[in-house]
Amino acid sequence: MTSPLRRTWPLAVVLALCCACSAGPSVRPDVAVEQRPGELTGRPADAAQEPPPLEVPATDLDWSDCTRTTLDTLGLGPGPAGLIIECAQLAAPIDAASAIPGTFSVGVSRARLPQTPTDAGPLVLTSGADRSSTATLAALAAGPITDLLATRPVVAVDRRGIGTSTVIECIDTPTDPGLRQNMLDLGQFSPPDPDGGDAADKVMTLSRDATVACTDFLQPQELAFDAAHAADDLEQLRMAWGVERLGLLATGHGAAVALSYAAKHPDRLSRLVLDAPGSVRADAVTSAESRVAGQEAALAAFARQCAALACSLGTDPRSAVADLVRRASAGELAPVSSNGLVIALTGFLGAPRGDQQARVREFADVLSAAGRGDVGPLQSLIGHTAAATDSDGQFIARCSDGHQWPTPGRARELRTAWADQYPVFGPDAALSLLLCTAWPTTPPPEPPAQLDVAVLTLSGIADPVVGSDGPGSVTGTVAAVGTATATVGWLGSGHPVSTHSGCGQLAIADYARTGALPPDGGACPG
Template sequence: MPRITHRVGALLLPLVLLTVAACSAGPSDRPAVAYRGAEQQVPSEPPAPKPAPTPPLGPTADDALSWRDCTERTSAELAAPVPPELTFSCSRLLTSLSPPNPSGGGTARISLLSVGTGSVPLVVVDGLRGETGTTLAARWALRLPPEVLSTFKIIGVDRRGLGRSEPVECAPPADRAAIVGFDPRADRREQIDRLLNSVRSASQECLLELSGRAQAYDTWRAASDLEELRIELGVPKLHAIGRGGGSRVLTTYSERYPDSVGRMVLDGAPDPSLDALRRTRQRAENAESTFDAFAAACAENAPCPLGPDPRRSLDELVERSRGAPLPGPGSPVTAGEIVRATLHGLADPSRWPRLVHALDKALHGDGGGIAEMIAPLVSGDTHGPAGLDSRMITRCNDTALRLPPQRSTEIAATWNDRYPLFGGVFAQQLIRCSLWPLPRQPVPAPSDPSLPPVPVIATAHDPFTPAEGTRSMASQLAAGVTITWQGSGHGAIGRSRCVTGNVSRFLVHGAVPAADTVCPA
C-alpha cells in the first residue's frame, strides 16, 4: 500500500505543477481579490465619468475668414422687415471634400452668413428640409433677444451640397418632376416599379456626374466641416444650435471632436435609437397630427376657407387630382405635388395662411399656389437650384436601408391605410434610396458620457422631428435636458417666447434649464 500511495503522489505532482504554471503564465484579466480575515474583498467598479460642466464662452474669435456685406441680398430673400441696425455678412469656407474614394480628393466650398455684434461665434446648422443654415440664422436674428445678438456673432452654415454651398444638381428634370409628383397613394407593384424607374435614372445620372464625390455628402463629413470652421474661427470650443437633421450633425461632431464641444442646443432631433424605417414611420404619424393642429387653427378663424373638415377637403382634392391634375403655370399640378406642398407648408405656422390660400385655390381648380410652394424642390428658387437632388443624396448616404420592390409595395400599402394623408409620400422617401450605394460611414449615436449639458427642444406637433424621437435623443446624451413646447411646426426657437428665453439664458449665461421644462403653445 505505501508503494501505491507514492505512485499516485508521483502522478499527481506533474499535474499540480502544470496547473500552477498555467495559472502563472501571464497576467489575469480578473480584478485583484484581497482578503481581510476570512472575508473576501472584491474592489468595486470604477465610477463612470461625470458629464462635463457647462463650457465657458471662451475667448473672442481670431477670425481668419474674409467677410463681405450681403445685407441687401439677405433682406430681399427674407421677405420681411429688417431693422436698419441689423447687417449681414457672407463668406466661404474651403474644406477638404474627403470622399470615401481615396482617389477622389478635391475641396468643398461652404457658404456662411454672419449677423450680430458679439465677438463669440455661435454656429447655426439646419437639416435637409426647408431653409438652409444661412437663411435660418438670418431669420433667427429677427427673433432672438438683443443680448444674444450682442454676445454672439451668429454664423449660419449651408451644409455641403445645399443652398449656396456648391449645391448638387444632377438628376434629369423629367425624373425629378416624376419623383416629386408621383401618385402619393400608389400601392401596387406596377406603380412602384414606375417610381423605381425614375429613381434608377436619377441615381445613375448623379453617380456618373458626381463620380467619386457622390458619397462625400453626408452627416459625417458635415461634422468635419464644422471642425474646420472652428479652426478657421480661432476658438477652442464650438458653440452651436442644430435644428432637425442639423442636430444629428452636432451629435456626430460631439462624438468625433469631444474636446471641442461648447454650448450646444438641439432644436428638434431625429431619434438615434431607431432605424430609418421606424424613424420615417414615426414622422408619418406626427405629420398627421400636425395637419390636425393646422386644421384646428384654420377653424379658429371661422369660416375656414377649407370648409368645416379640412382633412376631408384635402383628401377629396388629392383623390380628384390623381386622375385629373390641376392646371398650373407651365405644367399640370399633380396629387403628389399637392401632398408634398402641404407637408412642407406645415413646418412653419407663420406660413400656414399661405398654405390655406394655396389649398383654397386648388379646391377651386387653380394649382398655381401649390406650384409656387413646391418649386424650390423641383426647379429651385433664389436660394439655389432644385433641392430634391442634394436632399436625396445626403439622406441616402446617411442610411443603410435598401428596400426591395416587393417590400416597398407592402410598406406603401400599409402606410397609406394607417396614415392616409402622408403615409404614401413618406414610404416613397424610403424607396428613393433603393438603388443608391450603401454608405461608407454610418451616423454615430451619442455615447460619450463626459459631454456637457445640452438643452434638447421637443415640439409637440413637428412633422419632421417628432417630440417622441427628440426626447429619446435627450435621454441618450450624457446630460440632455428636455424642453417641450406644446406648439406646432418644425423647431421652436424664435417661435416660442418660453423656449427662446431658456435657450438665450443657457447660451449667454450658461444657465441650464430645469429638467423636463414644458412651454405652453
C-alpha cells in the first residue's frame, strides 16, 4: 500500500519523488434461465473476422505479493485456497495531453488462482469513484464465486488518489481538522449557521471549504483527476505491458473511464465489458435519483431476506430501518448522523455476501443494537465503510466526474420531494449533491465515435451504488456507433454483477475467451 500525500510539500514535488522508486432461504420467485450465458456460443460483431485473443503482457510490472495486506485492509476473509493478489505501482504522466511535467503513482493489483492459466491474457478492471478498483477486484477474488478468475487473471487499475494509488489527504487542515467528518455527516452536528442558514447552506459551506483546501493543495493539477485522465492511465498500462490491445472490465461509473478510453483509442480495445454501468453523460441529479431508487430497491430485498430469517429487526425490517434513519436525522443516535447510517446501509447492500444468512443476521443485530442505544458497532461499521468509499481522493474524483450540480434551491426542492418518494435514502442524497457544487467543472468525456469491438453489458435490478438506469444509457451510446451489443440481466441485489453472480461471471469469461456475445436479453437468477 502506498503512503498518502499530505499537506506537506507541493503536489508536483511529491509526485516526482513518489515515482522515483519504483445462502439463506430465497425470498425471490424462481427464475427459469432459458439461455444461460456461460453455456452459450454467440457470434462476434463481424462474423467474418474473429477478434484477437487477449494478450499476455510482453513486459510485466514489478509485482509483489500483497494478498494478506489487501484482504485484511478491506476486511475480507481469507478467500479461496491458493488465492494470490499482487500489487505494483505504475508511473503515469500527470497530463498526457499537455506539457505539465511529472508523473503520478497509480496503484495496480492482480488476482489469480492456482488453476488460472499462465498463458491467458488478463482482463483490466476499472471502477468509478465510489470504490477503488482494487477493492472491487478483492471482493471478486475473495468471494465464493471463482468462475472468472479460474479462466484468466484480472488486473485492477486504481483511480488517482484512491485505493493503492498514492493517497491524497487534503480536506482536513490544521485550522479545520474536523472538516472531513462534518462532510460525512452533512453538517448535522456542526454549529448553527450564524446567518440563520439551513442544512443546504451548511453543506454549501462545507463544499467551499473542502474545494479550497484540495484545489490549493493540488494546483495546478486539480483538473487531472477525472475519468478522461483515468483513461490515460489505462493507456499507460498498455504501453508498459507492450501489448497492442486491452480487454476492459468496467464496473459502475468505471464505464465512463472505459468509454473515454474507447473514444481516445478505438483501435486499442480487444474486449469491453460494462458491468452494472452508471449513466453516461447524465447530469448529477439524474445519476443521483437512479442511485437512490436502486438503494430503496436493495433495501426492500434485504428486508424480505431479513424477515424470512426472523432477524432481530422484527416482522417489518424495512420500517425498522426507516425509523432508525428518522431517529438518526433527529439526533437521537448521536454521534451517528443520518448520512453516516445511510453510508453503512449502502455499503452492506452493495457488498457480496458469501454466508448470506449469517451476514444478514449480523447486520440486523448491529442496527437493532443502535435502536436500543448501543451505537458502538454501528459507528465501527460506518468508519470502515467510509474509509473504503469516502476518502479525499474519492471526493475529488466524484466531483470531477459529475456534471450540472444543482443549485441550493433545487437541492431543497429535491430533499422535500425525495423524502416522500425515497424516504430512507432520498433526503440525504439531495443534500449530498451540494458537496461538489464548488468544485471546478470539466466537460464530460467525449463518447466514442467508432468501436471495432462488440460490447457486453451486465445489469442488476436492485443496484444501491449506481441504480439501474445506466445500462440503457451506455448501450445507447455504444449502439450509436454501430457496434454489436448484448445485455445480460441479473435478477439480484448488489453491486456489481460480477462479484455476486456465477452466471454473470461465466458470461464474462466466455466473452473474454471468444469475443462472441451471448444472445441479447439473457437473464441470470438472483
